[in-house]
Amino acid sequence: MSVVNYGTREITCKIVYYGPGRSGKTTNLQHVYSQLPEERKGKMVSLATETDRTLFFDFLPLDLGTISGFATRFQLYTVPGQVYYAATRKLVLQGVDGVVFVADSQSRQLAENIESLQDLHANLADEGHDPRTIPLVMQYNKRDLPAAEISSIEDLDEVLNFRGVPHYAAAAIAGKGVFETLRSISTLVLSRLSAPATKGA
C-alpha cells in the first residue's frame, strides 16, 4: 500500500494488529473507537462468532482529516488469532504498512505467542515483506492480571522481541497502553514517508 501519494495529496496507512487468539487485538481497536470524538466516528466493522471471538477481521477506519495539506487516513485491522484462519490472516496482511504484535502476557500462553509470531513472519514473507524491516511494535497485553500468572516484560522481550523493536506493557481492557502502542507504530510507519519521485509505489 502506498503510504503517501503526492498526486492526490493523500496519506494512507494500513496497520494490522496480529497475535494469538484472545490476546486482546479486538479490545485494542474497541478502545481506540471508544475514544474517538462523535463527529469522527466512522463504522467499526467487526465480524465475530457467537462466542465473541473474531471470525474474520475487525476494521476501523480513522479519518484524521487534512494534515499539512494531505488527507490522512489510518486503517486499523485485526486478524483472527485462531490457527485455523490462516488464509484470512494472509489476506488481511496484503498491503500492510505496519504491524502491532499483541502478545498475551499469561505464562501459559507463551507457546501460542511464539507460534503466532512465526506465523506472522511466514505470512509477511509470503506477501513480499521483509519481516526483519517492516515497521513492528510489540504490545505485552494483560499486564493487569496477577503477577503469578504472567511472564515478566524482560522474559517476553527475550523470547519474542529479537528485533529489539519498541515494546509496550498494556491492559487493553482498561485502555492502558493502547494509544502509546498506536502512536509508536504510526510514527514508525510515517518515518517511511517516501519522496514524491516514488509516489504510488
Place this chain on the structure above:
Amino acid sequence: MARDAGKEAEEEGGEFADFLADVSKEIAQRVESLDKKATPAAAPKKKTPIAADAGVIVEWPNVADRMIEDIR
C-alpha cells in the same frame, strides 16, 4: 475553509486528540523535509568564463575566408 487536523486536535483534548496532535506533528516534519528534497534550491547559474582576450578575434584570417565563401 478546511481547518488543519493538528489545530483541531489541540482543541479537542483526550487520548485521541493527543495521538492526532503527535501524528500531525510527525507528518508536518516529514512533509516539510520531503518538500525541500523535491524542490531543491535553484543552483546558481554558471557564468561562462570570459577569456582574457575576449572580444579579440584571433582567427581573423579563417573568419574572413568563411565570409568570402558565404558571399560566393
